[in-house]
Amino acid sequence: MSTAPSRPGVVPHIASWSAENLPKNLPEPVIAFAGVGGIAYPDETPEDRDDRGVLWRRQGDAQGEGKAQYGKVHGPRQREVMHRLLCQVCGGPADRDDRGMLWLLEDNRTDWKDWPENLLTAHPPVCLPCARQAVVDCPHLLKGSVAVRVAASDVCAVYGMVYSPAGLRPMPLHLDVVAYGGRMAPWVLAGQLVRGLNGCTIVDLRAELDGRH
Numbered sequence: 035m036s037t038a039p040s041r042p043g044v045v046p047h048i049a050s051w052s053a054e055n056l057p058k059n060l061p062e063p064v065i066a067f068a069g070v071g072g073i074a075y076p077d078e079t080p081e082d083r084d085d086r087g088v089l090w091r092r093q094g095d096a097q098g099e100g101k102a103q104y105g106k107v108h109g110p111r112q113r114e115v116m117h118r119l120l121c122q123v124c125g126g127p128a129d130r131d132d133r134g135m136l137w138l139l140e141d142n143r144t145d146w147k148d149w150p151e152n153l154l155t156a157h158p159p160v161c162l163p164c165a166r167q168a169v170v171d172c173p174h175l176l177k178g179s180v181a182v183r184v185a186a187s188d189v190c191a192v193y194g195m196v197y198s199p200a201g202l203r204p205m206p207l208h209l210d211v212v213a214y215g216g217r218m219a220p221w222v223l224a225g226q227l228v229r230g231l232n233g234c235t236i237v238d239l240r241a242e243l244d245g246r247h
């Protein structure tokens with residue numbers, strides 16, 4: 035899942051920088067938990083897992099160093115921003131009013147009747163100044179997006195690489211959303227945190243920016 039929204043010259047808080055790429059020859063996850071199954075690092079430390087036991091992809095921490103990698107989400111920052119409901123662009127508090135937090139989502143209203151109710155997303159919310167700046171600088175970026183107020187959201191899953199639960203060596207299979215507590219949770223190398231959205235109201239972004247609703 036890519037970062038959005040962004041504008042020229044502004045690097046979203048959750049985007050990666052080239053100095054944060056880790057060397058290619060780091061240890062790959064290996065099978066752990068004989069008999070039960072799951073992946074682990076051979077040199078794992080407690081920081082490699084979250085408090086629900088899911089293993090996270092390692093990434094360096096050097097925001098602002100090297101070249102910005104707009105399309106590549108920085109896992110640890112995305113995780114913190116999503117956990118704390120901060121703005122994905124500036125990392126400050128996301129906007130909240132009596133109808134909920136402000137989210138800018140890709141417009142998939144045709145997907146189901148009450149979309150985006152129950153949508154699972156790895157995109158964190160936004161603050162009003164960042165939403166306003168996006169409208170001013172790059173209105174085309176907002177084409178195909180929809181502004182939504184979300185009354186309730188819960189951290190329910192991760193997005194990451196699913197490894198095969200068979201064989202002697204775990205093999206990366208595909209990127210997917212994996213629910214906490216689910217059968218595949220021990221087999222995912224998490225890259226981003228996912229929230230389920232509830233109590234959603236689709237709103238007019240320009241009215242939100244003008245404070246009219």
Ligand SMILES: [Zn+2]
Pocket residue numbers: 121122123124125126160161162163164165
């Ligand atoms: Zn912001």
